[in-house]
Amino acid sequence: MALSPSLAKTEETEIITRFQNYLRIDTVHPTPDYTAAADFIISQAKSISLHLESHSIEFVPGKPVVLLKWIGSDPSLPAILLNSHVDVVPFEEDKWDHPPLGAEIDQDGKIYARGTQDMKSVGMQYLESIRKLIASGFEPVRSVYVTFVPDEEIGGADGVGKFVESETFKSLNIAIVLDEGLPSSSGDSYRVFNGERIPWSLQIKAVGQPGHGAKLYDDSAMENLNKSIESIMRFRASQFDQLKHKECFKGEGDVISVNMVFLKAGTPTPDGFVMNLQPSVAEAGFDIRVPPTADPEALERRLVEEWAPPARNMSLTLWRADQELARNQLVTPIDDSNPWLELLENAVQEAGGNTSKPEIFPASTDSRYFRKAGLLAIGFSPISNTPSLLHDHNEYLGQSEYLKGIDMYVSILKAYTSYISPE
Ligand SMILES: [Zn+2]
Structure with missing residues (x-):
């Protein structure tokens, strides 16, 4: 059943409002309010479904890793991990045309705030796509874990660094990690990253x-x-x-x-x-x-x-940083040994987008900790048609880009959670 136009509008407004609320939480370094962010994420999870388990784990006091679990019908299969960092870099407020924690929307539909691209957008898009899938009655075969981690912007040692060493993490049995990428300035094309410098x-x-x-x-x-x-x-x-x-x-x-x-x-x-x-x-x-x-x-x-x-x-x-790393811990393979890249490319295409050739991320992300732990990790932020404004003044994301990104994850999660490897 298709929603009537007005119902769809209300739903979109609610989605955008939730994004704005997350952007307005002050998770700016050097004093990010991780507790407020964790409370917000857990309340979001509860509002999505009571079947979405949420845990706030402090490997380092005051720096919670929020872990959400959407258990699939076959929990014995390796799971999907969607990772995003909660913290954002500081800003020079007088250089901005809109308050950096205001999440104001201009007449073109651009949402201005620190974190709109890097990467509160992605974190909320994970949640919104799960919200949509659960509401539609979709049931995943593989389990999906969603993590909201601290400290990526200051190196991640107390965030993903501690998380990947934990027993909790080892018990998750992860097949593939999705983490942040970079915006693409061209039309419907999305950038994909399989390694980093x-x-x-x-x-x-x-x-x-x-x-x-x-x-x-x-x-x-x-x-x-x-x-x-x-x-x-x-x-x-x-x-x-x-x-x-x-x-x-x-x-x-x-x-x-x-x-x-x-x-x-x-x-x-x-x-x-x-x-x-x-x-x-x-x-x-x-x-x-x-470069690797x-x-x-x-x-x-x-x-x-x-x-x-x-x-x-x-x-x-x-x-x-790579002194004791083997070469295969620096890049995620893009050959046939990694089915997840092609699944992602196809899923993006099905949702009306395109992916460009996998690239090496020019800076560092938390993906390196996952790769170091022996996991496959793909960097992907579903932002096309937008200049890259990470860490820059007037960081923004268009409402329609944000909504389109949610559809990308809906498509990706459908493909990922239903994928059964041939062996
Ligand atoms: Zn980032």
Whole structure:
């Protein structure tokens, strides 16, 4: 039975209102109100169905992981996990045209708030799709778990990091994890991610002969550091060029990014720096993101030989997030060994969308913890036709995009929960 237009309108208004209510909860770092968010999510679960179990588990005090369970008719089959983080990054309110926690809707139907793209939308879309499926009488074969986790934006160690190590998690028997992706600016196309770049932190330090500011001589710390910076910037340009030249077909996640994040040198005085002294130490720091397809050993050699060569009185401190990870823990396979990608692509198509070729996520998400635990994880945020405004001013999501995204999950969940593997 089709709903009459006015009934459908009321339903849509209620869906949007629930999204607005979630957006208005202050889960902004550094002091996210996780308790309010957990209470809200659990009340949502209760309103969907009494058969939707909800648990709030604190692996770290004050940082609850909310776990919802929609048990399938065959709980022995590996389950589906839908993950989203509850926290959002801070904002500069004076740079916004709408209050960042207001969830105001403009005349074009755009909802403005921190988290509309990253990723309160996705969390609520999971719930709304389950709400729709339960209301329609749909019964899943596989179980579905939905998690709302803290701290993704500050590294996730106390969130998914602790969760995947827990007995609770191990008892869930997960086949596939869906987690966040990125918006697509083109029409009905959605982006899919099967891996992510690995963060490296590099600090380089140059020492050299101190001397009078007026003297020209070789091998000062500043000169030594500057040679390194020039070399690093040439490398940066070579990577950036590959993004700019479309015929290379490289995505943001396929190249190594290097960005200087600090410079430290000089001899301070109470109101500035000593101006006639060349210092004996100079340092710089770099945020580096390495695609799983890059050769980490080659990059490390470059660091030692070109960017911080001992021959130029340089030393380095390097932190790598992937030190003890195997290659298959960095990417989720996209071949026949992983049926879930094709199921997702087909389900999106059935709901009127398209997916683009799987990409490497340019930054980090909680997916890496799931992959590290040996699970398949796909990054997917059903947002098309929208500029990526994650962590940016005036983050927004159009109402119709949000509603369309719910239909995507309805289609995906139908396919995922009914999938029986051939073996
Ligand atoms: Zn996010």
